[in-house]
Amino acid sequence: EKNIPCTSARDLTPSYDWFQTDGLITIVIYTKQKDMNAELVIVDCQDKRLRGEIILADHSYLIELDLDHAVREGFDVNIAEKVGKVEIILKKKDNVHWKVLGRPLESHNTFIKRTDRGLFYRKCKLVSKTEVTHDTKLFCLMLPKSTHLQVPTGQHVYLKQVIAGTEVVKPYTPILPSLMLDFKQPSCHDGAHIYLMIKIYSRGLFTQALDRLQIGDYISVSSPEGNFKKSQVQTSEDLFLLAAGTGFTPMVKLLNFALTEVSSLRTLKLIFFNKKEDDILWRNQLEELALKDKRFEVQFVLSEPTKDWGGKQGKISLSLLSECVKRSRKDSKVLICICGPTPFTEQGVECLRDLGYSQEEMHAFTA
Ligand code: FAD
Ligand code: NAD
Numbered sequence: 001e002k003n004i005p006c007t008s009a010r011d012l013t014p015s016y017d018w019f020q021t022d023g024l025i026t027i028v029i030y031t032k033q034k035d036m037n038a039e040l041v042i043v044d045c046q047d048k049r050l051r052g053e054i055i056l057a058d059h060s061y062l063i064e065l066d067l068d069h070a071v072r073e074g075f076d077v078n079i080a081e082k083v084g085k086v087e088i089i090l091k092k093k094d095n096v097h098w099k100v101l102g103r104p105l106e107s108h109n110t111f112i113k114r115t116d117r118g119l120f121y122r123k124c125k126l127v128s129k130t131e132v133t134h135d136t137k138l139f140c141l142m143l144p145k146s147t148h149l150q151v152p153t154g155q156h157v158y159l160k161q162v163i164a165g166t167e168v169v170k171p172y173t174p175i176l177p178s179l180m181l182d183f184k185q186p187s188c189h190d191g192a193h194i195y196l197m198i199k200i201y202s203r204g205l206f207t208q209a210l211d212r213l214q215i216g217d218y219i220s221v222s223s224p225e226g227n228f229k230k231s232q233v234q235t236s237e238d239l240f241l242l243a244a245g246t247g248f249t250p251m252v253k254l255l256n257f258a259l260t261e262v263s264s265l266r267t268l269k270l271i272f273f274n275k276k277e278d279d280i281l282w283r284n285q286l287e288e289l290a291l292k293d294k295r296f297e298v299q300f301v302l303s304e305p306t307k308d309w310g311g312k313q314g315k316i317s318l319s320l321l322s323e324c325v326k327r328s329r330k331d332s333k334v335l336i337c338i339c340g341p342t343p344f345t346e347q348g349v350e351c352l353r354d355l356g357y358s359q360e361e362m363h364a365f366t367a
Contacts, residue, residue, distance in 0.1 A: 013111045014054060014061040018101045023092055025071065027063065027101070029054060031084040038150055041077055041086055042223050044122050045146040050102065051120065052088055053223065060117045062110050065102035069094060074145045121160055121220035122147050124194065126213050132197060132281055136246065139196045139210070140177070141221060150191050153253040154228025154365070157194070160220040163209045170206045171367065172196045175252035179285040194221065197281065199246045232363055233258055236335040237266045238328050242316070242348055244273040244340025248281050250365045254337060259293055267328045269297045273316060273340065275304040299324060316344055318351045325355065339365035
């Protein structure tokens with residue numbers, strides 16, 4: 001009897017190929033996945049070392065090589081989104097024929113779980129530092145010219161510094177330079193800059209060292225990480241954002257994304273918990289946005305208000321949430337996002353559960 005080969009499950013391991021012209025080297029990665037986008041492609045080229053990572057759900061495909069010859073600074077990345085093809089186009093420094101693409105490094109051509117990959121850092125330049133409140137600053141970092149990296153909505157990066165001889169790593173959530181962007185202007189999302197809003201603690205190990213950085217200094221920044229999925233918001237009708245202190249940071253891109261790209265969105269409410277009035281981050285911008293966009297409402301809640309505070313006071317509680325978090329219609333599709341100090345987030349989630357919201361209707365940003 002003849003052996004009929006059965007159609008095996010399609011091999012979903014990505015692969016790559018390369019070719020050259022006089023001046024260019026083109027590396028083509030076949031991801032074998034539809035819906036590729038620029039956020040899933042992270043490329044770094046330092047000297048002759050090339051690292052290209054493709055994020056495919058919870059897996060990561062990597063090419064990592066010591067290139068055969070030198071290339072010029074900067075490269076292009078082209079993505080054919082529907083067919084899942086990614087091209088990295090390098091510019092040769094010298095007009096020579098390359099016999100090979102390069103010498104493979106340790107993790108070259110591997111396809112493994114994302115969590116097993118380990119973080120990769122590149123040095124970014126501090127280009128500006130501006131005051132947001134009495135203790136919080138907006139840091140603008142510039143990625144190297146030979147890095148292609150975009151931080152997705154809801155994800156964070158790690159910063160790394162050597163403090164007193166020890167490497168210290170802390171997570172921070174990139175934001176936008178402002179809430180009042182002309183959303184159609186792509187220059188704000190140019191991909192070359194990363195904006196971080198960071199509270200400087202008087203006894204904080206990492207933030208004190210960060211505050212000592214001068215304009216022009218360099219700091220190591222990791223690739224993005226985090227388990228928030230944009231698709232959670234994509235079909236929302238009522239979106240509630242519960243933020244405490246710098247827990248506001250993941251809400252910035254989320255706000256922008258919801259108001260510009262979620263067509264189903266009817267109402268968006270930010271409930272922002274702070275100690276005092278002068279701790280409120282971007283208060284003017286939030287109030288202006290609320291005037292500009294009728295779908296958006298902001299409510300400030302202070303835990304240590306002065307006597308003249310006319311707004312809400314206290315901490316997160318069942319009674320406060322039952323008052324502030326309400327569906328706009330009986331059958332509204334709701335998403336509630338929550339971020340702040342761990343006890344705040346835990347209490348918030350518990351209260352929401354008591355109010356009858358399901359796990360699928362909540363997202364907690366945690367470490
Ligand atoms: P630490 O040295 O860790 O201490 C911070 C302050 O708290 C100090 O004043 C210290 O005295 C006090 N403290 C420390 N431990 C305790 C304790 N157990 N009880 C009471 N007080 C204590 N922060 C931002 O500003 N912006 C962001 O965008 C941001 N994003 C984050 C994203 C994620 C996913 C996570 C998990 C955290 C994020 N953080 C963010 C917090 C950030 O990672 C650091 O924790 C923060 O900057 C403090 O670091 P530090 O080393 O300066 O302070
Ligand atoms: P803060 O000390 O200024 O407090 C702000 C508000 O949080 C308070 O007014 C109060 O309403 C609430 N709060 C504080 N402690 C509470 C407690 N024990 N129980 C209930 N409510 C409480 O806040 P901060 O210094 O700006 O700290 C912000 C926190 O958010 C940090 O712990 C930071 O790590 C965290 N954060 C997490 C992420 C993330 O996980 N993705 C992102 C950004 C910030």
